[in-house]
Amino acid sequence: MINISRLLKVRETAQDVEKHHNKRAHEVPKHLVRYANSKVPMVIWNITRKCNFSCNMCHLDSALEADSDELTTQEAIEFIDQMASMSVPLVSVYGGEPLTRDDFFTLAGHAHNKGLRIILSSNVALITKKTAGEIAESGISYVGIDLDGLAQIGGDMDVIAGLEKALPAMERLRDAMVGCGVRITIGSFNLSQMPSIIKAIENTGLKRFAICQHLEGKDWKALKEERREIMDFLIDYAMKNPEMEVVTENFYADGVYLLQRVAKHEPERAAEMERLLAMQGGCPAGDRIVNVDYRGNVHLCPYWQSRTIGNIREQKLSDIWSDEENEILAMMRDKTHYLKGMCGRCRRNHLCMGCGARAEVMCGDPSEEDPACYAHDSRAAKRGITTLKETARNSR
Numbered sequence: 001m002i003n004i005s006r007l008l009k010v011r012e013t014a015q016d017v018e019k020h021h022n023k024r025a026h027e028v029p030k031h032l033v034r035y036a037n038s039k040v041p042m043v044i045w046n047i048t049r050k051c052n053f054s055c056n057m058c059h060l061d062s063a064l065e066a067d068s069d070e071l072t073t074q075e076a077i078e079f080i081d082q083m084a085s086m087s088v089p090l091v092s093v094y095g096g097e098p099l100t101r102d103d104f105f106t107l108a109g110h111a112h113n114k115g116l117r118i119i120l121s122s123n124v125a126l127i128t129k130k131t132a133g134e135i136a137e138s139g140i141s142y143v144g145i146d147l148d149g150l151a152q153i154g155g156d157m158d159v160i161a162g163l164e165k166a167l168p169a170m171e172r173l174r175d176a177m178v179g180c181g182v183r184i185t186i187g188s189f190n191l192s193q194m195p196s197i198i199k200a201i202e203n204t205g206l207k208r209f210a211i212c213q214h215l216e217g218k219d220w221k222a223l224k225e226e227r228r229e230i231m232d233f234l235i236d237y238a239m240k241n242p243e244m245e246v247v248t249e250n251f252y253a254d255g256v257y258l259l260q261r262v263a264k265h266e267p268e269r270a271a272e273m274e275r276l277l278a279m280q281g282g283c284p285a286g287d288r289i290v291n292v293d294y295r296g297n298v299h300l301c302p303y304w305q306s307r308t309i310g311n312i313r314e315q316k317l318s319d320i321w322s323d324e325e326n327e328i329l330a331m332m333r334d335k336t337h338y339l340k341g342m343c344g345r346c347r348r349n350h351l352c353m354g355c356g357a358r359a360e361v362m363c364g365d366p367s368e369e370d371p372a373c374y375a376h377d378s379r380a381a382k383r384g385i386t387t388l389k390e391t392a393r394n395s396r
């Protein structure tokens, strides 16, 4: 996740972050968890594949029915106990749609009693007033609203209509004192609507949104141009609207691109930003995050289902995570030494690390260059964007 607003507005300074950098992640304030220098990962847990929608955009393995081999209530409770004994800093619960599980509040309540911090990702279609109250009671402090299902009209996507449909559920969550923000999927099909989509988000009264890039079946060259356009728009918007928190997901090259833009005019701010991005450390897969699916399979991140590093039915997550013989884990924890191609040559690879999931799909090798990168330094220089070192040299 790249939090454009926090990085631009220096809402946390490198000095603030350094105070917490060597603490265990559960001891760090929630908004700084991504900087914690922890050996314990945040867990992204897809607790069911069942979803009440069937969206074209869905990047998850979801279906209208639950899988017959999903973790039982007892297995899920045992897994929660495992996470609590590891002091997992944050559990992000995904589906399918998590609220379709009959035992959802039993599990959430148990996790809360065990001291785990939980955030929920939901399409909110099932959030009645009673459900909003139960969410609050089970200690869930934040709901990330995935609009895809609500926004799908036939085969098309209409985010503004989706936002209108989500409004009553947002009100119920607000009344129950549960924070929420939306995740919007952007691609060539709705790029031209970005300004009106963001206006519609403002009208809902939300103070945070996340942008997720639509990646399926992409022509990488077109995607790179599209991503630059999206980022230019979001950076300009975040600068003019400091009260809104603007976040991007699944693209760590966004941090490098943001840095290049800021370095052009404000080298001091860029130096601070570079320190923060370095402490965050780029792609967290297999290093600071792990994904567990509804059958208990453990993956490096939710977008990398082709790699399974164990199953929590057979082995404790802590043992899977600390297996020093596991080559892919060793690589992900020291990735700058393994990166190849453009990512290997990139001067900012320690801030980003490329994307192993995309590289593996494209080249069969997770240490290969990220095929979707649009922010490599040498290419940026050709486009007239000055790098940090060049800025410092020019200002002498």
Ligand code: SF4
Pocket: 252, 253, 256, 342, 343, 344, 346, 347, 348, 349, 350, 352, 353, 354, 355, 369, 370, 373, 374, 375, 376, 377
């Ligand atoms: S070249 Fe690789 S490491 Fe550098 S910004 Fe692009 S994706 Fe990130």
Ligand code: SF4
Pocket: 250, 251, 252, 283, 284, 285, 300, 301, 302, 303, 304, 354, 355, 356, 357, 358
């Ligand atoms: S492997 Fe790719 S999709 Fe997964 S967390 Fe890293 S950058 Fe994101």
